[in-house]
């Protein structure tokens with residue numbers, strides 16, 4: 145067993161946020177305190193199944209141990225600044241994390257399925273030319289507690305933590321703000337807690353990491369998790385991708401596809417498929433020749449291609465794909481034998497589109513003003529603004 149970094153924190157006397165500890169980390173933490181492993185499982189169940197907010201709530205943990213825990217540990221989720229409900233059932237939270245910056249988390253219901261779109265960083269350093277988060281630059285990596293805290297808050301808000309009850313959050317996609325593979329340890333720990341029976345017990349097919357292609361980290365991902373994988377391809381060739389996703393200049397398409405296939409090949413269950421995300425931008429990557437080139441590029445790769453109409457925002461000159469071009473693009477891929485669903489935009493009235501979490505964030509000053517005034521966006525259908533309980 146490799147030493148988890150929580151032991152270093154403990155040694156240094158740093159307060160441990162129990163919310164962020166994966167099972168492995170929690171077990172190592174309790175063993176280091178001279179306690180039995182099962183304490184770790186007990187505490188995880190309190191936090192993730194019952195939504196305990198305080199160590200004192202854990203009534204089946206001895207008083208002595210609780211007192212010790214209160215001294216050195218805490219359960220602290222990001223603070224809810226605002227919660228917004230869209231008319232189509234999407235719910236968005238604006239959350240404050242350590243350091244004072246804000247992140248967004250979105251819940252997207254779809255029949256029996258409820259997908260939570262989770263952020264991994266504040267901002268992003270990779271600067272993809274069509275992405276609002278990229279325009280913000282990089283601010284900080286989220287801690288594991290801030291990542292799993294998004295799931296914890298969402299599940300609590302729907303009162304659906306108890307695994308025996310109907311659960312609102314059935315799927316998680318790491319498609320909020322940030323590049324998950326650039327915050328590797330915290331993201332991996334959090335995803336493992338999402339899939340853990342002492343955590344949220346979500347199946348590995350329903351927890352998806354999305355990456356723009358940080359190949360060296362993708363190459364080692366299978367050593368740490370078996371969650372599902374999505375890659376943000378957005379182009380059928382390197383020439384176009386170099387412009388849209390600059391990290392492509394370092395790790396071009398061929399290397400990204402090879403690394404992705406290796407990841408899938410290492411999954412214990414066969415018939416796992418790669419998800420390929422393709423954002424269609426008018427006259428940039430949405431023409432029939434692009435569809436044909438894409439179909440050919442992915443010919444031998446078992447995958448599903450999600451077609452996402454580009455979501456325009458203030459700081460970008462790119463335009464949304466025309467409906468006709470979108471349909472033609474899809475038909476070409478279908479004819480070539482590909483599965484290529486169109487991902488419609490949801491929660492429009494609260495700017496909830498996945499990957500567009502910061503769509504309303506282009507101007508941070510204006511945004512701050514809007515939060516203060518309680519107005520999320522002016523000039524759109526009114527949305528119900530729910531103030532957090534405390």
Ligand code: SAH
Nearest residue numbers: 275319322323354355356376421454455499
């Ligand atoms: N950094 C990771 C995960 C976050 S982005 C990644 O790039 O995969 C999540 C998804 O939203 C990505 O596929 C991203 O390309 C897409 N996206 C970003 N900005 C968008 C926009 N303006 N319109 C549509 N999709 C966008």
Ligand code: SF4
Nearest residue numbers: 268271272275278356
């Ligand atoms: Fe970062 Fe993903 Fe946006 Fe690119 S698309 S800037 S990797 S968040």
